[in-house]
Amino acid sequence: MDSLSNELVQSSHSNSEEFILYNPYAEDLIFMGILSNHKLLHHVFSEVDEKLFYLKSNQIIFQNMRDLYMEGNIPTTISLIYKLEKHQLLNSIGGKERILHLSKLSFPLTIEEIHGYITLLKDKQIKRKLFNLSLDLYQLAYNYDTFRDINFEQLEIQLGQIIKAQSVSTILVARDLIQPALDQMRRSDENLDTSSKISTGFASIDFYLNGLERGNLVIVAGRPSMGKTALALSLIMNVCQQIPKACILLFSLEMSSTQIIHRLMSIESNLPLEKLKQSKLYNLKAGDLKTYFPNIYESNIYINDNNLIQLNEIQLVIKKIYNKHKKVDLVIIDYLQLLGNSTNNRALEIGQITRQLKGIARKFNVPIIALSQLNRNVEQRSNKKPLLADLRESGCLTIHTDISLQTLSCITEIKQLVPFRFVSIAGINTANHSFQSVLIYQGKFHGIKHVYQIQLKNHLSIKLTANHKILTRCGWKRIDYLNKCDIIATLSQNYTTLNWVMVNCVNYLGKLLTSDLQVPPFANFCANYIVTHNSIEQDADSVLFLYRPSYYSSEKEDHQIAEIIIAKNRNGQTGNVLLKFIPQVAKFQ
Structure with a gap:
């Protein structure tokens, strides 16, 4: 929300505890639930993102709680304070006293209770979006442009996003779907539903x-x-x-x-x-x-x-x-x-x-x-x-490629990871070049393909197909477009930053067994300590x-x-x- 809307929000309830567009008590109660009942973690982190929180300080707290959870750690008062202090964020959320205050007030919440607070925050978020849309409409109405100059399609998109935000996907039991499916088959056989x-x-x-x-x-x-x-x-x-x-x-x-x-x-x-x-x-x-x-x-x-x-x-x-x-x-x-x-x-x-x-x-x-x-x-x-591989815009790695796991100090071959989903591995947020834990969505074996080996000046190497991409100083680049002037992103020795290393040579190896991983949201992972792109499966x-x-x-x-x-x-x-x-x-x- 912009400064105008913030002022209006504050003035609308400056003398009232009835918060229309946000509820700080519900935001704090979700934090208390996370700190007091670890059985709620999966439910909360699968249902909530930081956008539900109105206060910027609460958005930062939630992001760091979620990061701890994604790293395989349980968010506690001590681990949260340590993480915020490590990233120099304590002052921005009100100091460690803010976290200590939440822990002192913490009390066990049930899934039903936490779900009620999540629903309340979603309601507030939708109202904030409606409020922002009303401000846009107000500004459009009070200007000198003719109605033909107004971008109604953009307004419709905004309203559509609000409607989508309040929609709830239906979860059905498989046995309840059998009879409707059979009824549709009958209508099709009787040529009543073509x-x-x-x-x-x-x-x-x-x-x-x-x-x-x-x-x-x-x-x-x-x-x-x-x-x-x-x-x-x-x-x-x-x-x-x-x-x-x-x-x-x-x-x-x-x-x-x-x-x-x-x-x-x-x-x-x-x-x-x-x-x-x-x-x-x-x-x-x-x-x-x-x-x-x-x-x-x-x-x-x-x-x-x-x-x-x-x-x-x-x-x-x-x-x-x-x-x-x-x-x-x-x-x-x-x-x-x-x-x-x-x-x-x-x-x-x-x-x-x-x-x-x-x-x-x-x-x-x-x-x-x-x-x-x-x-x-x-x-x-x-x-x-x-072939299907020609349709994808990324390639494959050989099955013996080492993948850096969540801890970064542990590695395993990609062929061991293909059968499993939601395993934590190391990925790169290319916006700020920071390492983050990401989950494998799916892995696939792609059969025997023509493979090339890239050797870097620091002796790191990787074997992959010509259309696979790796991270260079100039962005993502296919192997068949690389040259000796390219500088490649690799893991540093302390596993916290990127090192940029020049290409030494690229050689054709022949046909080898290959596989790849699909890893949202950054679509990359660390293979043989080199930052590589992942596979994209068409929907x-x-x-x-x-x-x-x-x-x-x-x-x-x-x-x-x-x-x-x-x-x-x-x-x-x-x-x-x-x-x-x-x-x-x-x-x-």
Whole structure:
């Protein structure tokens, strides 16, 4: 909250103990519960973050309590004072007398009681957000701008965040879900419920995917010029043919709306674009044009060609169309890598984007197809068919790589950690280059891959794939982009700071067994005392690769053959499908 809102908050209850926008007593009671009943720790730290606390001093206290818990220590009066003193934070929270005061007042609280105080703090946080929003509305109302200059979308985003903050996810017992699931199966068998799945128009793809499931995220990936957009536009026309007045949104971050409509017209009329221009259809009336493009006219196809659009804006557009038609049948995004801000931590950002897209698909009960560009690894192999590893923006480490555990003085091989989740290991907060304890979300073995060894001037070394990233002075860098001038982040001898060491050499080793870890929130960990990036697993329900042999060789007999490789499928089996590509009208059939 800004200074104006702080003044208003203080003045609103300066003579009253009834705190409307925050409750210092509830904040203190949560601290007392943490210090007095260690059985509450897991519940509190899984439900609460520092943003729930209004007072800055209390935010600092909670952050340090949580850090102690993440480090495997129980927060006590002594350990908390020591930690705050170590980081020179005691004065900012009112001195050690503040912590001693909390410990003197501490008394055992039950989970039910602590949950009540957490709920109270969440209520206060929502009210503070509403209060801040009301100030924004007040300032907008009392200025000289016209209403057309007001960013209503930003206001809607703020309100949406408040609504999301007060929502509670439902936890259901598995046995209670059996009967509804069987009822849905019965309706599907009786053809009384056909709206849950949408046919792609390609029978062989539907055989594997069982149609496009509402609420699912599907990634269609391929190298540039492979035909991803053509496949997406072919899917649009197929859906329009099967669903009366189909409602489809296409977010085109690369091509203009004019280019898109030209290609849709060509696909529906089955006429090359040049012939369409020669036919002079522009002389016909709108009513006559419907006979040439019936599906385009009868359907509701929306095209957004804003190449700077962000995820929150995509969600607002979908909501607007959903409110208008009471449904959305299909959303296509062309393409994934053009979303976001192209940050240094691009792998983490792509992972976050796919996770949010999955959330949007579920929220609006619509299948979302995101087109994705594959990295250059495909071009470096004799077999050019894409693999799931080509989709990820980070690589793998050899299975014998040493990982620094939470204590930093203890290490273990990565292959020992892959089967386990929520093991504490050492990570780096790249914002301030400090070491912090992080938890493994998941580990995976990735099979045999081409591996390189990096040797540093201080004799440290690490073996990893070419597309894996390590931390350099210039940010995260892939191994295949390293040179001898690069300086790499490594653990110092006292395990508290980073040392920056120059690269000595990079050598190819051959094919070795590899694995990797996914470690939020910093998406990195210390391997062989070198700071490396982690693996990002896409949140897609299905991953399809587009592969055309003629793209790589003009000697192939049939230039119209295209292969769809279904590499990931949560709804069924994986496999390969052959389609026919018609280059004259840029469509698949």
